[in-house]
Amino acid sequence: MPQQVHVDHALWFTEARFGMFVHWGLYSLAARHEWVKYQEEISNQEYQKYFEHFDPDLYDPREWAAAAKKAGMKYVVLTTKHHDGFCLWDSALTDYKASNTPYGKDLLTPYVEALREAGLKVGFYHSVIDWQHPDFAIDGNHSERNNPAAVELNKTRDGGNYRAYLHGQVRELLTNYGKIDYLFFDFSYPTVDGAASAGTTFPGKGRKDWGSAELLGMIRDLQPGIVVNDRLDVPGDFVTPEQYQPAGAMFSGGKQVPWEACQTLNGSWGYDRDNLDYKSADLLVRMLIDGVSKGGNLLLNVGPTARGEIDSRAHGALDGMGEWMRVHGRSIYGAGAAAAVPPQDGRYTRRGDRLYLHLFAWPFQFVHLPALAGKVRYAQLLNDASEVAMMILGPGQAAGHMTPAGQDAGTLTLKLPVQRPNV
Numbered sequence: 001m002p003q004q005v006h007v008d009h010a011l012w013f014t015e016a017r018f019g020m021f022v023h024w025g026l027y028s029l030a031a032r033h034e035w036v037k038y039q040e041e042i043s044n045q046e047y048q049k050y051f052e053h054f055d056p057d058l059y060d061p062r063e064w065a066a067a068a069k070k071a072g073m074k075y076v077v078l079t080t081k082h083h084d085g086f087c088l089w090d091s092a093l094t095d096y097k098a099s100n101t102p103y104g105k106d107l108l109t110p111y112v113e114a115l116r117e118a119g120l121k122v123g124f125y126h127s128v129i130d131w132q133h134p135d136f137a138i139d140g141n142h143s144e145r146n147n148p149a150a151v152e153l154n155k156t157r158d159g160g161n162y163r164a165y166l167h168g169q170v171r172e173l174l175t176n177y178g179k180i181d182y183l184f185f186d187f188s189y190p191t192v193d194g195a196a197s198a199g200t201t202f203p204g205k206g207r208k209d210w211g212s213a214e215l216l217g218m219i220r221d222l223q224p225g226i227v228v229n230d231r232l233d234v235p236g237d238f239v240t241p242e243q244y245q246p247a248g249a250m251f252s253g254g255k256q257v258p259w260e261a262c263q264t265l266n267g268s269w270g271y272d273r274d275n276l277d278y279k280s281a282d283l284l285v286r287m288l289i290d291g292v293s294k295g296g297n298l299l300l301n302v303g304p305t306a307r308g309e310i311d312s313r314a315h316g317a318l319d320g321m322g323e324w325m326r327v328h329g330r331s332i333y334g335a336g337a338a339a340a341v342p343p344q345d346g347r348y349t350r351r352g353d354r355l356y357l358h359l360f361a362w363p364f365q366f367v368h369l370p371a372l373a374g375k376v377r378y379a380q381l382l383n384d385a386s387e388v389a390m391m392i393l394g395p396g397q398a399a400g401h402m403t404p405a406g407q408d409a410g411t412l413t414l415k416l417p418v419q420r421p422n423v
């Protein structure tokens, strides 16, 4: 059996397998992608209209927690600050924060309390990129990358000041909100990353800019139990492949580490009103299964509206997953990769001595499992615990109307109902 990889100081993380990502901030008012400031090259001054109209009157993180729980998720990760620099908490280090908008209050304390009340683990996302901070150098990933004055402006920008701001804010986040279980930094681009309109090539940003080693040291001191991702350009506790399903094991700093795929519902992380291209609950369930079968987690994103609500389309996907998770969660929580090779269109997950076979295409009655003959004591459907008949067919022997051609003696055959059972 393959080794199940976990974070030694936080076993809950790989046990949980399924979490909720929440992208929420000023870009939720624009409602057309969280990179809108970059994409449309919106100046700080123009972007200010979202700050002036930020008033999420329907914000109730207990609703978010309830939706996450119902979906079968075990942790939630919220954008404390995204690339636009807007802070959801009442930071002492900036005025660019929720408490200075019409809403006028800190959003983080109620979030943390609601999750704890619901028994969910508490996660923070924090952008190391900051398009608003006056000492963050303009580069190719910056909303002002085409500002003709960029090169001159950068001469006045002091990266040390930004680094101190970053460290100071992380200290606030890990000091003022009790135990924090999870931290997702975003993101580094250490190599040259683009060209200015002036014809100058901007440098990238990485561990030196962030002071990553020192920052991580502080994080471990403040929150010894926390798990931290690897986007500070130094190795982390886990890696975060984004919007793709890895093929198997993943590594950080030469060491195999747990991985967590993050996925959007409709291609945008922030609320994107006119994007109706939602993934179905069925597809999302298959993504979750595929990930767990390869030893990974799924962090599924929602982008609440500017009023603070998870909209009905997102609720639809979450509720659909919840229906499946209610009955099949045993094959997900605490489960991981199995050594056996699954049949076509199938995935195995394993927890202890239990092997779970997930069939993405339902076969006509018989499913043949290579190398499992004599290894399985009992088989049942997961949805209703009804017994599944097992048989070992010799070469050329018929099962029903079917002759399993070339089947070897090691193959175990299961006899399934012709109709796929409903949950």
Ligand code: JFZ
Pocket (backbone or CB within 6 Å): 034, 035, 186, 187, 242, 262, 269
């Ligand atoms: C980042 C953000 O830019 C994006 O808005 C969102 O928050 C997402 C979760 O993370 O996007 C990335 C970060 C890293 C990679 C790709 C997109 N990467 O390493 O390939």
